[in-house]
Amino acid sequence: MDKTTLPTPVANADSRPYWEAARERRLVIRKCNACGELHFMPRHLCPVCWSDRLEWVDAKGTGSVHSFTVIRRASDPAFAPLVPYAVALIDLDEGPRMMANILGANALAVKIGDRVQVTFEDRGDGAMLPQFNTVAA
């Protein structure tokens, strides 16, 4: 279905490079150049050591499912036509954890530990949302 009626990513001073990268179908994460920690979500300081010497690095876009749910009743009416759909917490291979939908024909068969690969979903006007598909291990 057309996903452009769903919420559009909102870029702010913390996250603009993240969403700009997504428009180029790249998943980027924050890296601290003081302690080496990689983190999600984007913020002004490293949440471990409070250094502000941060850079953006490209993630490989691969990871595994830490947990998931299949939403049978959506809270936001915009998502009602999609029900049932899978929401998951993804452990990126670089370490940080993020939330996304599992897409694809077998999305509802998702299990904890499944390997996933990033994909990008068009939310209108070229805005892209990082999403994931399950892939063979």
Added chain:
Amino acid sequence: MKTPTSLKNKIAIVGVGESDIGKVPHMTGLGLNAQAAKRALDDSGLKVSDIDGVLTAYSFTEPYFMLGSVLCEYLGVKPRFNASVISGGASPAVMLKHAAEAIVSGQAETILVCAGENRATGLTREAALSALLAVGHPYFEQPYGGSIPGYYAMIAQRHMHVYGTTREQMAQVAVNTRAHALMHPSAHMKKPLALQEVLDAKPIADPLGMLDCCLISDAGGAFIVTSAERARDLKAKPVYLQGIGEYHTHEHLMCAPSLTEFGATESGRTAYEMAGLGPQDIDVAQLYDCFTIVPIIELEELGFCQRGEGGAFFSEGHARIGGKLPVNTHGGMLSHAHAGAAGGLFGIVEAVRQLRGGLGERQVQGAEVALVHNEGGILSSHCTLILANDKG
């Protein structure tokens, strides 16, 4: 780290009250707070002029910017200590901690703590949705169509994966609390509930169904806190604070350090240490139960059983009145009432009532020490308190 001043035996809860509960369309949210406050004051035998501090939480149905002063204005109270505390469901226990600290440091002598809202009848569908949606991160969670039940469902899914907790064990939590609600004169849900009904209920977010989720009620709750000395000559039997602790690990689920280990272990440790007590000393527990997986995790975190044994604790009947550790003897948020911060506050009200005794068939025999746990967010903010009917 500096050890905080112990609050043990310094303050007592001397009055508790609940508003009318369920669907109360003829009352406003502030009215429900006022009714609960009046009942708590009457219960204590104090006069309104004795109240020199007021704490409240937040309201989705009456979202005033300065709810603390709005409530004082509504009640006609001019306190020297006032705040609105917003730690989600953890707010009532956190407010008790602030009240205790204020009394011990002389900021106030007698503090009214109240919370509640008319969430069943006072919200338009749009307002309810926007308020509840705001729990997910606006930029990195909400665009994925999650929901509050969905976030707790991911926690449940992980617990099932790691520990083998079952759907039936979670359903048993709902069955237990309903059995207790049937013994409470004003619980919202009064229809007996069978395990199969919970399993067959409309699915919301796998593995949680409709009856794994808390109620939406109109309700307000209140309690009155004063110094242990002042409490001695009042009408009601005082219930003393023995220990209290809080701990906060995250706000949004994607940033939770773990999906199986939360802050209740730390908040509980602080409370136990202050009280000089352990899980084996607790006679009755009122645990936050917005979803059936939550009290299972809290039992484990608070040391009442090993990790992974919380589900069996419920399915083997240990959490029933008459069991090893009766849990949520009023029916919890699953069956007694849930209305914003009032949900967890009713756990404090029920603990006080159990410790005073005389509840008939609902009474936990010989209850002398009670534990209450409140959590807010997605198991984000935690506060544990231990109450006793004697200074021990």
